[in-house]
Amino acid sequence: MVSIFGPIQAILNFRFSKILRLAKFLDRPKRCAHRDLLYDYIKFLIVRKNLDINEVKRMYLEEKLTASQIGEKFGVSKQMVLSRLRRIGVRRTPDRGRSPDNYRYRNPPYGYRVMKGRLVCCSKKLRVVRALIELRDRRRCEWSEIALQLNQEGHRTRRGLLWNRTGVKRVHQRWSGKL
Numbered sequence: 001m002v003s004i005f006g007p008i009q010a011i012l013n014f015r016f017s018k019i020l021r022l023a024k025f026l027d028r029p030k031r032c033a034h035r036d037l038l039y040d041y042i043k044f045l046i047v048r049k050n051l052d053i054n055e056v057k058r059m060y061l062e063e064k065l066t067a068s069q070i071g072e073k074f075g076v077s078k079q080m081v082l083s084r085l086r087r088i089g090v091r092r093t094p095d096r097g098r099s100p101d102n103y104r105y106r107n108p109p110y111g112y113r114v115m116k117g118r119l120v121c122c123s124k125k126l127r128v129v130r131a132l133i134e135l136r137d138r139r140r141c142e143w144s145e146i147a148l149q150l151n152q153e154g155h156r157t158r159r160g161l162l163w164n165r166t167g168v169k170r171v172h173q174r175w176s177g178k179l
Contacts (some may be wrong), residue, residue, distance in 0.1 A: 053084055060085060110158055110171050128155045129175050136172055143168050 049131045056074070060081075067081040069172045074081075082117065085091075102117035110127045113122045135141045135149060143165035157167055 021053075048092055053088060056081060056084060057088065057090055060090065107158065109174055111175060126179075131155075132168060132171060133175060133179055136168075137169060137176070143172075 030112075056070055057072050059073075060067070067085070068079040071078045088090045095151065103114050103119045108114050108119055111122060111125045112119045113125075114120070131153075132146055132150065135146045141149070147163040147165050147168045150168070157163060
């Protein structure tokens with residue numbers, strides 16, 4: 001006869017507040033990921049002896065297995081494996097995922113564009129920037145005058161809108177002294 005007191009004791013030893021917080025997700029049928037996470041935590045408590053974190057670390061760093069593959073071996077989710085690795089200080093290695101040199105933001109600054117993850121100068125926009133700097137620094141025009149002139153020449157902002165004095169000022173602040 002198999003005793004069920006071991007798994008129940010493990011669950012009861014688990015921090016009560018965490019179980020309550022995770023148990024709330026069982027009532028939400030649309031949030032299956034959170035429900036799976038709760039099952040993972042309970043399963044981890046039951047099979048804690050089988051999940052050797054040093055073995056997981058070795059598999060992740062030396063054998064170059066993904067967290068999903070490790071999770072399948074131990075019967076837990078990828079997020080469970082990643083959280084355990086983070087807890088012991090192992091982060092994603094540099095050869096995995098996105099290059100740290102890539103530009104990571106959604107909109108590049110005016111005068112640039114993103115090609116293959118890198119910032120590259122856009123010659124068409126740089127002409128506008130040079131005209132803007134010439135109007136401000138050499139001709140001493142006001143911000144609103146510069147915006148009016150750029151709009152009359154048919155230049156538009158990155159989003160295709162008309163120039164205004166605030167946008168002109170920000171582009172000037174970014175590029176002043178660089179061209």
